[in-house]
Amino acid sequence: xxxxxxxxxxxxxxxxxxxxxxxxxxxxxELGRHHATICREIRRNAELASYNAQRSQHAYEQRRRASVPxxxxxxxxxxxxxEKLHATWSPEQIVERFRTEGQxxxxxxxxxxxxYAGRLARADVKVLRHKGKRQxxxxxRGKFAVGKSISERPKEVRSRDTFGHWxxxxxxxxxxxxxxxxxxxIERKTRLYTAVQMPDRTALSMEIAFGxxxxxxxxxxxxxxxxxxxxxxxxxANLETTHDVQIYFADPYSSWQRxxxxxxxxxLRECFPKGTDFAQVSDVALERSLDLxxxxxxxxxGWKTAHESFTQELSHLA
Numbered sequence: 146x147x148x149x150x151x152x153x154x155x156x157x158x159x160x161x162x163x164x165x166x167x168x169x170x171x172x173x174x175e176l177g178r179h180h181a182t183i184c185r186e187i188r189r190n191a192e193l194a195s196y197n198a199q200r201s202q203h204a205y206e207q208r209r210r211a212s213v214p215x216x217x218x219x220x221x222x223x224x225x226x227x228e229k230l231h232a233t234w235s236p237e238q239i240v241e242r243f244r245t246e247g248q249x250x251x252x253x254x255x256x257x258x259x260x261y262a263g264r265l266a267r268a269d270v271k272v273l274r275h276k277g278k279r280q281x282x283x284x285x286r287g288k289f290a291v292g293k294s295i296s297e298r299p300k301e302v303r304s305r306d307t308f309g310h311w312x313x314x315x316x317x318x319x320x321x322x323x324x325x326x327x328x329x330x331i332e333r334k335t336r337l338y339t340a341v342q343m344p345d346r347t348a349l350s351m352e353i354a355f356g357x358x359x360x361x362x363x364x365x366x367x368x369x370x371x372x373x374x375x376x377x378x379x380x381x382a383n384l385e386t387t388h389d390v391q392i393y394f395a396d397p398y399s400s401w402q403r404x405x406x407x408x409x410x411x412x413l414r415e416c417f418p419k420g421t422d423f424a425q426v427s428d429v430a431l432e433r434s435l436d437l438x439x440x441x442x443x444x445x446x447g448w449k450t451a452h453e454s455f456t457q458e459l460s461h462l463a
Contacts, residue, residue: 146339150205151178151182151186151205152455153198153199153202154320155176155178156186156198156201156202157198158175158176159176159183159186159196159198159199160185160196160198161174162175163187163191163196164196169183169184169187172456180309185194186201189201189204190197190204208228208452216438217251217255218259218264222249222251223264223265224267225261226239226256226265227257227265227267228450229358230260230265230272230273231267231272232437232440233272233274233415233437233439233441234441234442235253235273235274236253236256236257236260237253237444238441238442238443238444238448239253239256240252240253240256241440241442241444241448242448244448245442245447245448254438260273271405274412274415291374291378291381291389291391291394292381292382292385292394293391293392293394294393294394294396295371295393295394295395295396295402297393298369298371298393301371302333302369302371305333305334306334307334307368308332308334308335308366308458308461308462309332309365309366309367309369310332310334310368310369310370310371311330311331311332311333311367311369311370311371312330312331312333312357312370312371312372312403312405312406313329313370313371313372313378313406314328314329314372314373314375314403314406314407314410315327315328315329315343315346315351315375315377316329316340316410316413316420316423317346317423318416318419318420318421318423318424319419319420319421319422321424322420322422323423323424323425324344324345324346324424325342325343325344325345325422325423325424325425325426326342326343326345326346326423327340327341327343327356327413327431328340328341328343328350328351328354328358328377329406329409329410329413330358330370330406330437331406331409332366332455333405334454334458335446335451335454335455335457335458336405336409336412336443336445336446336449336451336454337439337452337454337455338409338412338429338435338438338439338451339358339361339435340413341354341357341358342354342423342426342428342431344424346377347377348374348377348378348379348380349380350377351377351378351380352380352383352384355380355384355388356388359388362459363459363462363463366459366462367388367390368390368391369391369392369393370384370390370391370392370393371388371392371393371394371395371402371403372392372393372394372395372403373394373395373400373403374395374397374418378392378394381394404445411437412438413434413435413438416430416434416437417434438451438453439455440452
């Protein structure tokens, strides 16, 4: 059963009937209302036994305005949200990171609503990272005698229970545009992502890039590596001998077996879209993109950042 508030017309009739000395039940029967509604209206608004319809209507309008919730939006919170959005954090990452730190926050849907409504003045929908995967032509590369298959890889590597297991890949420039590319590395447990620029996609360049990446971390940080069957990994035997690391190869056309690396490459592509000439990308620009990726809170890490998780694992090695 629906309920409507008394209108100014009903209040005017109530005032006249009340002045005539009618009882609350008689007035209620005349107006077609419940007698409790009439009693409550007179008790709330009568002063010195006199009921005034205009004064009662004004008081009713004030109560209605005061009953509307003010919401949780504040200028200080908007500034903080805008800062995180410009740092390429998603609304879910912002909310969960604030929650783990004990900071007051709103739900991620509220952030989207404020963003679309223009309440976050210094941010727009363009700061949201794009989803989805674009189609690309099949790549035809030379073959070589690969080493150990991924089926031989220890089970603890797949379960991500132990530290020091990496996935490798390369991200290339536009086809026919440049030979410049980057070798990408991601640690499976902590999701730390790093990249090293290469002048071309050859085994020699990959061997040098692997050495640069491995030299940044202490012994024990590289135990295994899982790569695809691109011919830039034909140097796997030298890598195993030089760096005391075991190299495993994913099955053909099975990119999901290196899902962490494929996902991280997609994040890097948000900064350097398809067609980018990596020979023209500076080390500073590449480092800044990696810093943004590694300092986002990750749901799979309990809303820690990859940098925090990796640093914690390194402390155990020390």
